[in-house]
Amino acid sequence: xxxxxxxxxxxxxDHYRTPRNRGELPPPASKxxxxxxxxxxxxxxxxxxxxxxxxxIKITGQGCSISQASSSLMSVAVKGxxxxxxxxxxxxxxxxxxxxxxxxxxxxxxxxxxxRSLGELAALQGVSKFPVRIKCATLAWNTLSQGLEEx
Amino acid sequence: MSYFNAVxxxxxxxxxxxxxxxxxITYLDSGASTLPPRSVIExxxxxxxxRHANVHRGVYQTANEAxxxxxxxxxxxxxxxxxxxxxxxxxxTKNCTESFNLLAKSWGVxxxxxxxxxxxxxxxxxxxxxxxxxxxxxxxxxxxxxxxDDNFELDLTNIxxxxxxxxxxxxxxxxxxxxxxxPVKSLARxxxxxxxxxxxxxxxxxxxxxxxxxxxxxxxxMFSGHKMLGPTGIGVFWTRPEILNAMPPFLxxxxxxxxxxxxxxxxxxxxxxxxxGTPMIAEAVGLHxxxxxxxxLGMANIEAHDRELTVDAISRLNDQFDGRVRIIxxxxxAERGGVLSLDVEGVxxxxxxxxxxxxxxCVRPGHHCAxxxxxxxxxxxxxxxxxxxxxxxxxxxxxxxxxxxxxxxxG
Numbered sequence: 001x002x003x004x005x006x007x008x009x010x011x012x013x014d015h016y017r018t019p020r021n022r023g024e025l026p027p028p029a030s031k032x033x034x035x036x037x038x039x040x041x042x043x044x045x046x047x048x049x050x051x052x053x054x055x056x057i058k059i060t061g062q063g064c065s066i067s068q069a070s071s072s073l074m075s076v077a078v079k080g081x082x083x084x085x086x087x088x089x090x091x092x093x094x095x096x097x098x099x100x101x102x103x104x105x106x107x108x109x110x111x112x113x114x115x116r117s118l119g120e121l122a123a124l125q126g127v128s129k130f131p132v133r134i135k136c137a138t139l140a141w142n143t144l145s146q147g148l149e150e151x
Numbered sequence: 152m153s154y155f156n157a158v159x160x161x162x163x164x165x166x167x168x169x170x171x172x173x174x175x176i177t178y179l180d181s182g183a184s185t186l187p188p189r190s191v192i193e194x195x196x197x198x199x200x201x202r203h204a205n206v207h208r209g210v211y212q213t214a215n216e217a218x219x220x221x222x223x224x225x226x227x228x229x230x231x232x233x234x235x236x237x238x239x240x241x242x243x244t245k246n247c248t249e250s251f252n253l254l255a256k257s258w259g260v261x262x263x264x265x266x267x268x269x270x271x272x273x274x275x276x277x278x279x280x281x282x283x284x285x286x287x288x289x290x291x292x293x294x295x296x297x298x299x300d301d302n303f304e305l306d307l308t309n310i311x312x313x314x315x316x317x318x319x320x321x322x323x324x325x326x327x328x329x330x331x332x333x334p335v336k337s338l339a340r341x342x343x344x345x346x347x348x349x350x351x352x353x354x355x356x357x358x359x360x361x362x363x364x365x366x367x368x369x370x371x372x373m374f375s376g377h378k379m380l381g382p383t384g385i386g387v388f389w390t391r392p393e394i395l396n397a398m399p400p401f402l403x404x405x406x407x408x409x410x411x412x413x414x415x416x417x418x419x420x421x422x423x424x425x426x427x428g429t430p431m432i433a434e435a436v437g438l439h440x441x442x443x444x445x446x447x448l449g450m451a452n453i454e455a456h457d458r459e460l461t462v463d464a465i466s467r468l469n470d471q472f473d474g475r476v477r478i479i480x481x482x483x484x485a486e487r488g489g490v491l492s493l494d495v496e497g498v499x500x501x502x503x504x505x506x507x508x509x510x511x512x513c514v515r516p517g518h519h520c521a522x523x524x525x526x527x528x529x530x531x532x533x534x535x536x537x538x539x540x541x542x543x544x545x546x547x548x549x550x551x552x553x554x555x556x557x558x559x560x561x562g
Contacts, residue, residue: 003172004509008502008560017562039501040518040531062531064501065561136501 007130008065011073011123016065021075023058030151034061034143036135041067045143049151054078054086059140066124066133071140073121083148092118093141096125097134155452160541163188163444167541171511177549180513182327182490182537184377185358187441191381194440195433206432207406217432224435224442225422228387231442232372233363236392242425243385243435247354248278250373250388253425254321254350255282257401258371258394263318265291270317270347272297272305272333273527274326277520279352283321297322299527303329303481310338314345321371322349324356328519328535329480330461330490332360339369348394354378358539359457359488361450370394376434380540381441385434388425396420402427445540453540457489460538464491464547471551475558479533489538492519495554498561500534506560507534507553514550 025031025046034043041063048056057079059071074093078086096118127137161167166186169176178186204214206221222238229238244250259282263269269283273296283294297313300306303326314320320342325332339349350371353362358379364372371394376385390398400407400418404427410417418424445453465483468476468491479492495503500516507514515535518525525531536550 002509004506004560007505013561039516040522040525042531064499066501068499130505133501133505 003129006126007133009123009126011120012065012069015069015072019059019068019072021058021072021079022060024060025056025058029056029058030147032143032147032150034139034146036063036067036139038135039064041136041139043067043071043139043143045071045140045147047144047147047151049083049148052083054081054083063139064133064136066127066136067139070124070127070137073124074140074144077119077121078144086144086148089118089121090141090145093121093124094138096122097128097138155448155456155540157456157541157543160188160448161543163190164541165189165192171513172509174511174549177510177512177546179536179538179542179546179550180515181358181378181539181542182355182519182535183515184383185380185539186541187377187380187382187437188444190444191437191440195382195437198433198436203433205429220439221430221432221435224439227439227442228389231362231446232389233365234389235365239392239421240389240395242388242390242395242422243430244373244388244425245384245431246377246386247352247373247375248386250386251278251282251321251352253388253401254371254373255286257398257425258390259283259286259319260290261397261399263290263292266293266316268293268295268315268317270295270297270313270320270322270342272322273299274305274329274331274521274524275321275323276327276352276354277522278354279321279323280523296523299329299331299524302485303331303479304485305331305333307334307338310341311345314342314347317342317345317347320347320349321352323352323354325360325488325490326480326521326524327355327490328492328521328524328533330487330492330537331481332356332486332488334486335369336367339367343368355490356488358445358453359450360454364389376438376441379438379441380444382434382437385431385438392421395422395425398425400424400427404428406430448540456540456542457538460542460544460547461487461489461491463544464536464550467547467551468493468554472554472558476554479528479530489542491536492533493536493554494530494533495558498557500532502561503534503554503557506557507550510549510553510556512549512553 029046029048043061046058057075164186202216204217206218225238225241298306348370353374357374372389377383407427409419462483477494481487504516
């Protein structure tokens with residue numbers, strides 16, 4: 001697989017071209033804005049948390065394919081989940097993104113399990129090989145994390 | 152190229168021998184930083200190997216040589232700019248941004264009062280915006296903007312009105328985003344008629360256009376060494392010696408003093424007052440070599456070379472992509488430099504740059520430290536390709552190939 005295909009996996013291109021959970025939520029949903037000052041990407045995450053569950057999430061904004069796909073994949077991964085589950089997937093995702101450009105050793109059962117548990121999100125693992133693009137992939141997650149704190 | 156042999160220039164640039172992802176490097180990011188020729192690298196190398204000593208201190212031979220080399224660089228820069236007052240008005244800084252901070256925090260603090268106006272433009276780099284906003288925190292200053300029109304040029308329709316009450320016009324000679332070359336000389340004359348001083352950001356132009364400070368008749372000029380084939384870590388702040396001598400010190404410490412006592416200090420005079428601490432000696436030596444190299448090529452020749460590449464690239468971009476690739480900058484026939492900001496329909500600049508990297512093409516995605524300008528044109532980012540004296544039409548070939556790939560890949 002070429003570098004590019006490793007970065008832009010089919011799932012990523014699909015979520016980029018057809019982003020899920022696009023749009024806004026009216027109050028009382030929370031609204032959190034995220035910026036990437038280096039590249040100018042902007043993102044707004046709308047969260048509706050009821051009884052400890054992310055009942056609904058919508059996202060607006062503009063950015064590159066990685067940031068757009070990551071936010072779309074994130075919305076699918078957290079919608080309908082309890083806050084504890086959301087925090088767990090957040091931690092796993094951030095961990096995957098901070099491997100300092102190391103290729104994940106898939107022969108290590110622990111890594112395999114983590115990636116498997118991330119489901120479609122694992123498609124973004126290739127991004128960790130491109131250090132400057134990691135911030136594109138993590139923008140939505142950092143914004144979500146901030147939104148959860150404010151909730 | 153009929154003006155000078157860019158193929159020969161290329162042979163002088165070691166960084167252009169790199170192979171990136173299996174392809175020879177296509178360096179189209181000279182707007183961010185130019186690649187130094189061997190003579191610059193060797194001058195710094197020789198300095199460190201044989202002559203290194205601190206300047207303005209020792210009496211031994213190599214210390215004298217280091218001082219001569221450092222001051223020789225100042226002379227060379229002054230001659231390169233045809234600076235009125237010669238080397239006396241040349242201050243070495245870390246980069247253009249520090250030069251702007253010197254302007255705002257020394258001259259600005261001493262001369263700007265509540266109600267005064269600084270006129271800049273919407274196409275300025277953050278370096279010529281943020282220091283004025285910072286100054287506004289302590290002085291009730293108005294920061295006024297010359298608008299940019301739909302042709303990506305300064306809208307000078309109401310310039311007389313805009314200049315009313317202005318103490319300083321601070322303007323870029325060439326936009327690092329648009330490539331627009333501004334009519335600095337005529338605007339400086341007009342600003343002077345309104346009683347304003349004029350500062351010019353020459354970062355983007357200094358390595359690409361001839362500069363003659365006597366002819367331009369401006370009051371301040373600033374730029375970075377690494378945008379004119381020199382090293383990073385050195386910038387220039389120039390002003391008329393009479394203005395310089397009236398400016399209060401900026402950074403304090405060794406080197407910038409005439410006397411230090413238990414009850415206070417007396418600053419040195421002239422440029423020395425603004426060069427606190429051990430300066431960037433090796434970088435000054437490198438900058439000197441860069442000036443010599445540019446003089447050898449001839450700045451008018453470099454300008455013509457840029458122009459030829461840019462006109463060719465614009466026409467080929469328009470032909471090949473039929474409007475899908477929009478150039479955010481003046482048309483080919485306008486006064487413009489070799490900076491091409493591209494907006495590709497449906498493909499984000501980051502993705503463009505990533506695909507281009509795959510074939511060894513270096514461009515810059517982002518807002519180019521000019522967010523107000525990007526906002527004005529409703530853009531979060533562009534992919535910017537920019538030329539240097541070592542650029543060839545084959546660099547444009549690689550750019551077009553990469554753009555085609557990106558468009559195909561992202562559909």
